[in-house]
Amino acid sequence: MDRTTIDLWVGVFVALGVAALLGLAMKVGNLTSNKIGDTYSVSAAFENIGGLKPNAPVKSAGVVVGRVADIKFDPKAYEAVVTIKIDKRFEFPKDTFANIYTAGLLGEQYLGLEAGGEDDVLKNGDKITQTQDAVVLEKMISQFLYNKASETDPKTDAGGAKSDAKASGEKSGEPKSTELGDAPF
Amino acid sequence: MKSILFNGLSKLLRGIGRRMIERIWRLGAGARLFFLTIIYSGESFRRFHLTLREVYFTGVMSLLIIIVSAFFVGMVLGLQGYNTLQKYGSSEAIGVLVALSLVRELGPVVTALLFAGRAGTAITAEIGLMKTTEQLSAMEMMAVNPIARVVAPRFWAGVISMPILAALFSMVGVLGGYLVAVPLIGVDDGAFWSQMQASVDVREDIVNGVIKSVVFGVACTMIALFEGFDAPPTAEGVSHATTRTVVISSLTVLALDFVLTSFMITV
Numbered sequence: 001m002d003r004t005t006i007d008l009w010v011g012v013f014v015a016l017g018v019a020a021l022l023g024l025a026m027k028v029g030n031l032t033s034n035k036i037g038d039t040y041s042v043s044a045a046f047e048n049i050g051g052l053k054p055n056a057p058v059k060s061a062g063v064v065v066g067r068v069a070d071i072k073f074d075p076k077a078y079e080a081v082v083t084i085k086i087d088k089r090f091e092f093p094k095d096t097f098a099n100i101y102t103a104g105l106l107g108e109q110y111l112g113l114e115a116g117g118e119d120d121v122l123k124n125g126d127k128i129t130q131t132q133d134a135v136v137l138e139k140m141i142s143q144f145l146y147n148k149a150s151e152t153d154p155k156t157d158a159g160g161a162k163s164d165a166k167a168s169g170e171k172s173g174e175p176k177s178t179e180l181g182d183a184p185f
Numbered sequence: 186m187k188s189i190l191f192n193g194l195s196k197l198l199r200g201i202g203r204r205m206i207e208r209i210w211r212l213g214a215g216a217r218l219f220f221l222t223i224i225y226s227g228e229s230f231r232r233f234h235l236t237l238r239e240v241y242f243t244g245v246m247s248l249l250i251i252i253v254s255a256f257f258v259g260m261v262l263g264l265q266g267y268n269t270l271q272k273y274g275s276s277e278a279i280g281v282l283v284a285l286s287l288v289r290e291l292g293p294v295v296t297a298l299l300f301a302g303r304a305g306t307a308i309t310a311e312i313g314l315m316k317t318t319e320q321l322s323a324m325e326m327m328a329v330n331p332i333a334r335v336v337a338p339r340f341w342a343g344v345i346s347m348p349i350l351a352a353l354f355s356m357v358g359v360l361g362g363y364l365v366a367v368p369l370i371g372v373d374d375g376a377f378w379s380q381m382q383a384s385v386d387v388r389e390d391i392v393n394g395v396i397k398s399v400v401f402g403v404a405c406t407m408i409a410l411f412e413g414f415d416a417p418p419t420a421e422g423v424s425h426a427t428t429r430t431v432v433i434s435s436l437t438v439l440a441l442d443f444v445l446t447s448f449m450i451t452v
Contacts, residue, residue: 001241003234003238006234006237006238006241007234007237009241009245010237010240010241010244010245012245013240013241013244013245013248013346013349014349016248016349016353017348017349017350017352017353019356020349020352020353020355020356020357021352021391021395023356024288024352024355024356024359024391025387025391027359027378027382028284028288028355028356028359028381028382028385028391029382029385029386029387029390029391053379053380053383054379055375055378055379055382056375056376056379057373057375057376064373064375067375103274103275103277108275108277108278108376108379108380
């Protein structure tokens with residue numbers, strides 16, 4: 001095999017390797033925007049976005065209608081501003097509700113849109129005012145425990161008092177009974 | 186009775202000792218060949234077409250086996266990963282599973298194992314046969330250094346080819362996993378890539394994978410070269426050397442992988 005053929009094949013080989021590395025870096029490793037036709041972007045502010053990530057799906061009634069384009073932190077309001085891109089074919093009323101949901105127990109988080117009843121529709125650059133934050137599991141658990149504790153606290157107190165009385169009664173069983181026995185007579 | 190037992194025991198111990206000494210001797214000779222290769226590798230860059238020729242034989246000729254096996258490995262990872270992940274309702278994480286296991290471990294390791302089988306054996310057999318037919322001695326007689334002319338270009342070709350093959354393996358494997366997960370099973374396309382992109386770090390995962398494959402390239406090629414260079418000049422000797430190349434390369438790659446991973450994870 002002559003030298004130019006070998007050079008050509010080695011060139012192809014190295015080019016393939018560089019392409020694979022670039023592909024790994026761009027497609028597997030880094031962010032690349034993947035587009036879904038023509039879109040319009042809408043923003044929504046959340047106090048807590050949980051684990052929502054750029055490029056996460058935006059669903060309405062469970063159907064993917066767009067993607068999360070960008071997540072920024074607003075240093076004035078201390079809120080997360082999520083920019084979403086919605087497919088031009090789908091129009092949503094101005095009073096649409098934006099929620100952050102989790103797919104499954106450990107699944108990824110996505111943004112859910114629940115359409116409101118207004119006639120005006122969201123346009124490019126509009127802001128969704130009605131939002132609900134992501135559910136943070138720790139918060140939920142601590143709230144649950146707090147509720148549980150406040151629910152059972154009086155009961156346990158009462159129970160404690162009762163058992164205290166019982167214990168004291170048992171302990172001082174003999175003298176009490178004599179006292180009691182003494183009293184009426 | 187006693188003397189038979191004693192004789193047997195001493196024979197066993199002597200055998201173990203001889204084997205140990207031989208292994209250590211081979212390790213030392215291999216290290217010496219490695220340093221000589223580095224010292225005499227000037228010519229393989231001055232006359233770069235020598236190295237390019239070897240890149241063709243070790244790298245380009247391994248393309249097919251690497252791409253086909255990567256594709257199947259990726260597809261199997263996709264199927265198996267989905268099977269487990271959907272039990273926890275997080276089948277979107279399949280992209281992360283496929284990409285991380287390929288980029289961090291399977292890409293470099295399986296490529297190195299295939300490389301040892303496909304290219305390492307060829308190197309050992311070629312050099313062993315060169316030695317058997319006294320081509321290496323003839324070179325020395327003509328004042329051509331066989332390490333500079335034969336060993337070093339093959340060494341650098343292996344070191345250049347391995348990371349390229351490993352990167353290709355990872356990329357093709359990810360595509361195979363994608364093919365199973367998205368069109369076949371129906372995992373969301375965007376979630377597949379977005380979760381993958383969110384979890385795969387360029388520095389931590391991809392660059393570390395490339396570092397691994399370079400180290401494996403040095404180890405595999407050097408073992409193949411040494412076994413060929415050291416083979417007894419008989420047909421049987423060359424065949425034994427070829428077998429040893431595969432066995433030692435595979436074990437070395439797996440052991441090195443553990444060492445490298447432990448360094449990379451703690452640091």
